[in-house]
Amino acid sequence: MEARLTDSPDAPLDDEIDLAELFSALLSNWLLIGATTALFSAAAIYYAVWVAEPTYDAGAKFAFEDGSGGISLPSELGGLAALVGVSGGTSGGPAQTLEDRIKSRDFILKIAPEAGLFEDPEVNPPVGQVGPVGALLIAAGISEPPTASDAKEQMRVIDWVNESVSVELGENGVVTVATTHVDPHRAAEITNTIVNHALATLLEDQERKSRAQIDYLSKQLLDVQADVEATTASITEYAVENDLASDQELARASAQLVLLREQRDSFRSFLAALDDLQAIAEKNDILTAPLRQQLVTDHPFIRDADFRRLLSWPSSPVNWVLPDAIQLATARDRTTQRLEEVERTINEFEEDARRNASAAAELAALEREATVQKTIYEVIVQQFETQRITDGFVASIADVYEMAVPPVQPSAPNNKLIAALGLVLGLVVGSGLGIVRSMRRGVLHTANALSDAMNGRIGADRVAKYFGGRRRPVDRRIAQFEKRPHNQLDEVAVEIAQGSPKRVLVLPTGSEQVAGAVGLYLALSEEGPRCAVVDLTGTLDLKGAAPAGEEGSLDRFDLASGPTVFKPADKTRVSPFTIEQAVAGIEHEFDRVLVICPRVGAGAPIAAALASGAQRLVSVLGAGRTTRQQTDRLKALRDRFKISQQTLILE
Secondary structure, eight states, X not given: OOOOSSOOTTSOOTTSXXXXXXXXXXXXXXXXXXXXXXXHHHHHHHIIIIISOOBEEEXXXXXXXXXXXXXXXXXXXXXXXXXXXXXXXXXXXXXXHHHHHHTSHHHHHHHHHHHTTTTOTTTSOOOOOOOHHHHHHHHTTSSOOOOOOHHHHHHHHHHHHHHHEEEEEOTTSOEEEEEEESSHHHHHHHHHHHHHHHHHHXXXXXXXXXXXXXXXXXXXXXXXXXXXXXXHHHHHHHHHHSOTTHXXXXXXXHHHHHHHHHHHHHHHHHHHHHHHHHHHHHHOSSOOHHHHHHHHHHOGGGXXXXXXXXXXXXXXXXXXXXXXXXXXXXXXXXXXXXXXHHHHHHHHHHHHHHHHHHHHHHHHHHHHHHHHHHHHHHHHHHHHHHHHHHTTOOOOSEEEEEOOOOOSSOOBOOHHHHHHHHHHHHHHHHHHHHHHHHHHHTEEOSHHHHHHHHTSOEEXXXXXXXXXXXXXXXXXHHHHHHHSOOHHHHHHHHHHHHHOOSEEEEEESSOHHHHHHHHHHHHHTOOSSOEEEEESSOOSBOTTOOOOEEETTEEEEEOTTSOEEEEESOGGGOOHHHHHHHHHHHHHHOSEEEEEOOOTTTTHHHHHHHHTTOSEEEEEEOTTTEEHHHHHHHHHHHHHTTOOEEEEEEO
């Protein structure tokens, strides 16, 4: 298929990724990827089984009791108690601060002797032995001998607890304290020590807070009682000076105001309708049906009895008559008077409403203050009584569901997970190495990549499968072509014939045998002009045929049922100059000469010598066997000798 020296519209953009090319590149490096994956998987399994030291998790579970964070109050009192700073109790407070308490420096150093953390080699490793080099450095005064210090040991213990002890709060309120250790018995022992000390510390804090609350509540009780009495007296005094029914009067006045405002709006609408009637009366003598309909549409309320009564109109709109100027003036005056009366009444009611609202607001504020003071008093009394009752009572702060026991199975390493990670890492690294290897080799694997590299379209593909893998004599090849033709190669032959080239170069990047078969097929497809094939690869098997003559350094073979074939008589005598002379001589006798050149790279000098007189290039490309360097050479050859006609054939 012909292709000009322009980019193919179907070629992928530079910033696009050809997934098919990427997959083919990975597939071509399957051995490298498989070996890398196997190596990483074996290394991961070796690490998990023989290198990684197993660790064990031992956990204790408990839940804080309701009210452990303080005294529990009734729901109707708890909210108001919180407003005044009185604690109503909470069950989530200790759980939220438990981890901070456990991982605090003071707590860790307090439990470290009992838990044996300083003597544990996992927590506090012993000072390492000094080797020969270290001994020399110490003797020379360059280095100091390793010594253990209390500060360093404490820091190691604190760091280990922060890393190895975890506290988790479940959705159902269950707290889990877990310790990770290489020894399952030590993991359980450390966990139980931490839990016992943490709960005991929280209980001591709770008892101390309760005693402090008793002293505080005793003082506040008398103050709140005095505030309640003062507020009650203020309400009584205000009730005498103001009407106690301020709220009811405010509600009644508000309802009347709504009705009065509606009347005011109606009277204003009446005046607007009277203005429209005045305009109609100035232009018309009678009230026609269209005018009446327009009035009803603009002012639907004129059907009401109040408005009709102003103009002495009957209930039926058909009998309405256009009022005269006196009637309109009378109606407007009556409506205006009624509107002014309503507005005066509205102003009076609004003033009364403001006074009533102010009085009601003051009364409501006093009542709210009294309610708050009484609630505070009840809360303090109840909490005070509860504190007095529970004073000195020792209770548990949490329900322990299970203490830590030495685990049987290690929690880490997860051998299956490590093996899976090794497998995935091997695939990723192997794929990366395969891609890098393909990029360095520059091999193109797909038709799209080859088409993009050559700036052309593929005229025929999968021709190697059509020709077969075995080498066959020319007569059998010709019989195969005649019995089962290749449609795409026939189209390529037709397009070559349309261009009428004198010299056609067949340049393979992969199999020279396939290129020879392609050249033979294209020569057989030429029906009109006399065509010759110059086989510089030596892949055409002319078994049993004797040379009919010579043309320079080439032997001539005249086939009975095929084109004339020229082959080098002695490959050692083949040179670019002699081949160019021989092909030039052949062109004097034949209308078209198809020259099958050696593989691109090996036969570059010969191809360059023959390209100067060529009008078309037929590039036989092998997917997975063609490198970008070969395509660059083909394009350079094409551009250098300005060969405008190009055909791409894929093996």
